[in-house]
Amino acid sequence: MAPTAGPGGSSSRHPGWPARLGPVQCAAGPVELRPLRRSDGRAWRALRLRDRALIEPFDASSDLSWADRHSGALWRSHRFLLAGGARRGEVVPFAITVGDRFVGQVTLGGIQRGALRSGWVGYWVDSAVHRQGVATAAVALAVAHALGPVGLHRIEATIAPDNLASQAVVRHLGFREEGLLERYLDIAGAWRDHLLFAVTAEELPHGLEQLLARWRDTGGGTGRR
Numbered sequence: 029m030a031p032t033a034g035p036g037g038s039s040s041r042h043p044g045w046p047a048r049l050g051p052v053q054c055a056a057g058p059v060e061l062r063p064l065r066r067s068d069g070r071a072w073r074a075l076r077l078r079d080r081a082l083i084e085p086f087d088a089s090s091d092l093s094w095a096d097r098h099s100g101a102l103w104r105s106h107r108f109l110l111a112g113g114a115r116r117g118e119v120v121p122f123a124i125t126v127g128d129r130f131v132g133q134v135t136l137g138g139i140q141r142g143a144l145r146s147g148w149v150g151y152w153v154d155s156a157v158h159r160q161g162v163a164t165a166a167v168a169l170a171v172a173h174a175l176g177p178v179g180l181h182r183i184e185a186t187i188a189p190d191n192l193a194s195q196a197v198v199r200h201l202g203f204r205e206e207g208l209l210e211r212y213l214d215i216a217g218a219w220r221d222h223l224l225f226a227v228t229a230e231e232l233p234h235g236l237e238q239l240l241a242r243w244r245d246t247g248g249g250t251g252r253r
């Protein structure tokens with residue numbers, strides 16, 4: 029049976045997708061989320077090749093070299109896999125833009141329905157706009173969307189203990205630290221411990237507005253919005 033179309037073209041099989049979210053103002057400019065485009069490939073490759081030293085320590089292990097992981101073919105396959113997952117309601121994969129410029133990705137993944145209604149959030153941002161609130165704005169938009177139109181109840185972020193920038197992002201948004209997952213993810217060539225952070229819908233009855241207020245109240249992004 030064909031899925032039922034919902035507001036904005038989303039469907040009952042993959043609620044909340046496709047979507048465009050934002051803007052949220054931060055020091056770098058207006059942060060918006062939109063579906064990935066084929067034409068994002070050039071920036072995706074250039075930024076990730078340049079920022080290898082920042083991204084690779086927190087990226088999934090691979091037998092391929094960093095350059096081979098960022099070929100044109102790998103971009104097409106990455107986008108194809110995300111688009112297929114989005115159609116099946118398993119992922120909600122956004123490009124992050126600042127003033128229409130592609131500056132990274134935020135992805136809701138591992139989406140499970142039924143009694144769990146949970147997923148994780150993952151992200152990376154162009155180092156040219158680091159420490160200006162871009163990731164925090166993008167994660168706030170994605171989490172509000174996940175607990176709203178996507179219909180999830182719980183969002184998790186699993187973060188390496190030495191990834192202080194990523195921990196700052198979720199702490200600013202009020203994620204709870206729930207514990208240490210030992211040897212949890214195969215990252216940069218080894219099974220690595222990760223801190224588990226989470227937020228559930230009961231903690232965010234006012235969605236995006238509440239996430240942005242938490243950010244402001246924790247001192248991050250002062251004067252950005």
Ligand SMILES: CC(C)(COP(=O)(O)OP(=O)(O)OC[C@H]1O[C@@H](n2cnc3c(N)ncnc32)[C@H](O)[C@@H]1OP(=O)(O)O)[C@@H](O)C(=O)NCCC(=O)NCCS
Pocket residue numbers: 082083086150151152153154157158159160161162163164165186187188191192193194196197247248249
């Ligand atoms: C993590 C990442 C997405 C953050 O992007 P960003 O746009 O710079 O994030 P924001 O500006 O919204 O917030 C970063 C916060 O971390 C803080 N921070 C940055 N580097 C830090 C460090 N080395 N130690 C402590 N805090 C740090 C910033 O000061 C900022 O907090 P503030 O708002 O209180 O000043 C970016 O560093 C990145 O892409 N890293 C590589 C990929 C990655 O780690 N992804 C996440 C995997 S879990």
